[in-house]
Amino acid sequence: MEYKNIDANDRAIRQAIEMTKKKAPDNLKHRVMHQIMQEEALKKKYQISNKKSINLLKDFFGIYGVMYAVLILILLGSYFTKGKYFILSSQFMYPVFFICFVFAAFWLIVTIDSRRKQR
Secondary structure: OHHHHHHHHHHHHHHHHHHHOOOOOHHHHHHHHHHHHHHHHHHHHHHHOOOOOHHHHHHHHHHHHHHHHHHHHHHHHHHHHHHHHHHHOHHHHHHHHHHHHHHHHHHHHHHHHHHHHHH
């Protein structure tokens, strides 16, 4: 007899819950599909931005390639105008170190800027 009361109580509770349930709006399917399409569009942007990491090596070789070209030009110019003893002096080495520092700082700025753009 108790089982019959439990079933009746369960039915009453289920009916009360069914009546209080919120029904989904008619345009829910449209909104869900729109959300999925937006997420797919964003995924494509992130996949494209991963290819920019290859540009980091391109920037590295480009900047340091120009640096070595400038250093070779300065070396050749100094060698032909002042001789080989000037190349071994500190008057020549300080500008070379300064040029290396400037190009390294420029590469650092380019790297930071590209990472900022990836985010």
